[in-house]
Structure formats: structure tokens, C-alpha cells
Amino acid sequence: MIKREIFEEAIFQAIAKGSTTIAPDVCAAFEEAIGRESRPAAREGLQKTYDSIKLSAQLKNPACPDTGWPIFYFKVGNECQLEGGMMALEEATRAAVRRATGSGFLRATMKHPLTGYDPGDNVGNNVPNFTYQFVPGKDLEVTYVAKGGGSECFGGTRHRVVAFADGIKGIEKVVIDSFVEATRSGGICPPNVLGIGIGGTANIAANLAKEAACLRTVGSRNPEPQFRKIEEDLYTALNSLGVGIMGIGGDTSVLGVNVEYAYTHIAGICVAISSNCMVARRGSFRVTAEGAMEEMDSPNWFEGR
């Protein structure tokens, strides 16, 4: 049985770490982008952003004040036992979000959609939000994602249904055209980590796109050759657009392109895209049945897909 104070602390640490420390795969993508950038203004912008990212880990300060929607992904062992039962997991998460907001790891960003009312602690109807996977074993794994508003609100996250007849060309055109519109005047804070969900109902495709953007490591590849080719072709095509950091022009427009798919009704193929900010933030912790807490570099969300 994992004690409530242990798993609540692991959730809190995932938030604190996720908000303040950028994962090694994202840092590597920054270093690569700085190395290949030919335009001085874009190189300076990337370098200043990267310097700030490194400073945030030292200062234990958020890497970006827009900590956005607090969203949580849990991998729950089939034999995992939690003090208070599974329902205690969401209660513990809400408590951890409140504590993280009070200690400055999260900005009080979540508000009522009609009135703008601010509860001041990022807890309200359907927020924070939860996704679960059940896996073999006794452990609990939590991943916190800070889903920033820039990459979510300004066209970086959307879907379109294309006909099966439109094929891969139709799918790729949706991605290119959506990305160009969304990066006008730097709205979605490019260069982004772009997630793409193909197939399923609109919500299945959108969830896959979000998980591809926020949970796959940058530089990872889909194991299936057809989807891997779409990732590679789109990565090259999107980086040839010249969007650059914050839309000012530059050699890097995306840090990575991750594609996931679902079997679907072929009357219409849903294509969903989800952008993650260049300051891509996530934090993952594992709690073992014995109550030990371990930090993880990757959420391993698609392991065994």
C-alpha cells in the first residue's frame, strides 16, 4: 500500500520539476537548433531562451510564467494499492496543484470561462485533468504537463477530417497549412514540438496528438515505418518554412514531429494537431509499491503500444 503522503509528494515533485526543469531531450533539441541557425536574430533568441531555461533549473523558478492547464497522466499498476483507494489520487492531485500554486511553481491561470473568476489555486470544474493507463505491476507513475496557452489558443491545436481518398497528401497538407497559420506573428511560441493524431473520433485523434506532443520525447520515432516516414517528411518540410523562433524568421520552426494513430472509420480520417511550446514542460515520477520515489527522464507513455 502506497501512503497518501508519498504519492501526493510525488505529484507535487512532478509539478515542481516539470515547471522549472526542461527535460534532456528538449535541451538537446535546443542545442541542435542553436548550432544550425544561420540568422543572427534567431540564434540570439534561441540562445537567450536556452540560457533562461538553464537558469530556471538553478533558481527553481518556472521556465515560463504561463504554466497553462495542469494536466496529469497516470500509469497505474494493475496490482497498485493506494491509501484511500484510487479516488484518493485525484484528491491528492488537487491538493498538490493548490500547494504548487501557493509556492509559485504554478501561476494562478485557470479561470471561469464566462466570468473570468479566479479561484487563485488552478482548481475548478474539470481542472486539473486526468488520463489513466493500466499496466502490469504494483507501481504508480505520474507525469505532469504544463500545457501553455500560447501553443494551445492561437491555432496550434485543432483538427480537420479528410477523406480516405485524399490520402497522406491530404493529411500532410492539413498539418503544413495549420502550422503556417498558427505561427503567424509567433502566436504558438515556435519552434514547437508538434504532435499529430491520425484516425479515431475527433477526441481520440486530439488526445493522441496532445500525448504525442507532450509525452513522447523529442527525437523519438514512431516504430511503424509508414508513420515514421510521415514524421521525417513533415519535420523536413516544416523546418523549410523559415518561421523561426517566435515567428521572426529562422532555420528551425519545429523541434520535433511526433505522430500517433488509431484505427478508424474510413468515411473520414481525422487529423488532429497539437503544439507544445518550445519551452516544453513535463515532469515524471515513479512511486514503487515500497514507497520509493524515483524521477524519470521520460513518461514512457507509448511504451508497449
Next chain:
Amino acid sequence: MKTYHLKTPLSQEDVEKLEIGDVVYLTGEAFTCRSRLHRWVLDENHPLPDAGKQRDLLIHVGPIVLPEPDGKWRLISFMPTSSIRFEKWGARAVDEWGLRMIVGKTTMGEETMAMMREKKCVHVSPQCVSPNSWIQHIEIEKVDLFRELGTIEATWSLKIDELGPFVVDIDCRGNNLYKNHEAEVDANREKALADLGIDADFEYTKLY
């Protein structure tokens, strides 16, 4: 492309000389604003705090700020937010609040740009995400409407020292840096689509 170090209050000459692509660093006094302050003042007709003072530098931002035991405020994080979403209020804010410069991510739309041209006001935007550098150049003076609007929607009065770099994206002659860049990206898009084997006359099957 020039670099300017400007002090508030900003004069008409200070902003008239700025051209799109120029870089500015700012020193002096600034105040912050997001959606709820715009609505509070411009839709609900409450007075803008300190409306009588000459405050001409507005920053679209929602900072992370924590209270200190001595009653002061500690700035934790700061990154300008997207200006384009305030477009419905933009022209009136420039006119009624007497603004000379707005700092914000993205840019403003046609209506605000027209008012900026008329009243001599510019928009500048960050070209990086470096909150941990910016907080070293900002002191918090005070906050208004904290209880009514919440931490990030309240209006913070700031003392800033060489805050930047920000790039001029709207000058006071009606030019927009991003509009000019769109043409380059659109030309690259045609080539990118061709490289993917997607013909220029490709049309989606009309499903809806």
C-alpha cells in the same frame, strides 16, 4: 535596424523615430494589463487606476508574483502575453489611456494599428522566452484591483531598468514586421508542399 535605449515618459519623437525591426530596451515606469482589466475599464466603465498620471508604457503580461512576509511582493516570473487577443479593446486603450508603446507577444490588428498611426504609438514584442533574465530588470511598485481581478489580471505598476530586448513590430506609420514576414513563409510553404508531392491545385474532398 537600430538599437535604442528609451526612458519613460516616452515622447512623440521617441516613438516616431522607431522603425519595424529596431530593437528597444526600456527604463522607467510601466503598468500591466490583460483581458479582465480591459473588460473592467472599457466595458464595465470602472476608472483605470492612476488614470490621471502620465503612464504611456503598457505591458500585456500576467506575471507570477508571491507576497512576502513584510507586505512586499516578490516577482517570480515574467513573459509578455499575446496582444492580438485584446484587439477588440486595442484602439480604445491606445486612445483613452494615452499609450505611446505596448509591449506584448504577437502583434495587434488593423483597427489598433490605425489608432496607433493616428495617436503615435508603437507595439514591440519579445523574440525569445527569457523570464529568468527579465525578472532581474523589474521591481514591483504596487498592485491595483488584486482582490477584484486576481493575481495575473490585476494591474501591476512596475519600475523597469533596461528591460529588453524587444523588437518593434508595429511602427507609427502603419507598418507591421510580421505582415512582411508572411510573404516569405508563404513562398516557402509552396515549395514545402511541392517537395511533399502535393500539387498546387490539390483540393480536399468536400466532406462538410
